[in-house]
Amino acid sequence: MISKLITSVVISSFVVSAAFADDAIRFVPETYPIGYVNQGDVKHIVLKGANVSGKDINLENAFGQGIGMTNFKYPTKIAKNSPVKIEFDIDFSEMEGQINPVIVMVGTDGKPYTAKMDGFVVAPFFFSEKLFDAGYYAKGEKREWTFYVWATDKKDRPDLALDSASLREFSMKSKNVMLNVDKIDQVKEGGKVPGVKITLMTKGLLREGWELKQQSLRKIVAFKSKKFPRATPEVLIVGYWK
The missing domain is CATH 2.60.40 (Immunoglobulin-like)
Structure with missing residues (x-):
């Protein structure tokens, strides 16, 4: 019951803020905080958001702009005003220092949607x-x-x-x-x-x-x-x- 209420509140806040943003898929937080990780670590990332476009979105693909991001899981259809979850793994072996990876989701109509992340890779x-x-x-x-x-x-x-x-x-x-x-x-x-x-x-x-x-x-x-x-x-x- 509590989880349903939280989901309802989150979606409502997305719908309200949609009028002030162009993004049809909004994520909370807007920039996912990876935090500090060690070079060579592998982390499983889950991005959570909602479709605030007022219409259904059909996804054809999801991928990372950059290296080390694999094993993407994403819904092929996101109903309007519904939550969305994108999952993937990041291997930080080839990274160092400040990083700002971007996730790109592509609709069947060719329209791209993005999600941003922020982190710091500590090299030994x-x-x-x-x-x-x-x-x-x-x-x-x-x-x-x-x-x-x-x-x-x-x-x-x-x-x-x-x-x-x-x-x-x-x-x-x-x-x-x-x-x-x-x-x-x-x-x-x-x-x-x-x-x-x-x-x-x-x-x-x-x-x-x-x-x-x-x-x-x-x-x-x-x-x-x-x-x-x-x-x-x-x-x-x-x-x-x-």
Whole structure:
């Protein structure tokens, strides 16, 4: 009885607010708060709202604008002034920092409806730099880049190694150091935070896939961690092929 009363109140509030909004499907809250999650977590999300358009809505599809959203469940028909529930899973393995995913529902008439979310993905590691320039690169040239890595909690020393895919083109050397990370743009050795000094090296980047047809070079270098097996720490190498 209580649940029916709550549903009735929610739908009524949707109908009243519909006159002040263009959205035919309104969700409560308007922006779903994901909150803080760890990189590599998987969460099941349930969005609840109502059809406030004054007519039935027939859905053909529902999907996420962005990565990591799968297993969508949604009603194919939403009667006017009726509640609606959209369910799906989010894998946060490839995400970091502030995120604002958008869910898109498409009607059989082609009209889109959207739902917004907001959250923050906490990565287990900080990198002093994550973007490196290879310049104009010719096949077989050597390159190397040096940067620092430390744990988000500033306590445990990172245990990073290159993943198997990155080992095709890169190698690395690491050295345990103590870091001063008071200024993120001026990280230096000699502080109190245990970190790692990483030198990333290549002596032969592979030109393959989409790069065969384009001049720009883009390589994602992925690392792995035994302490955080679902985390996805990585850096990006950019440049141009000679």
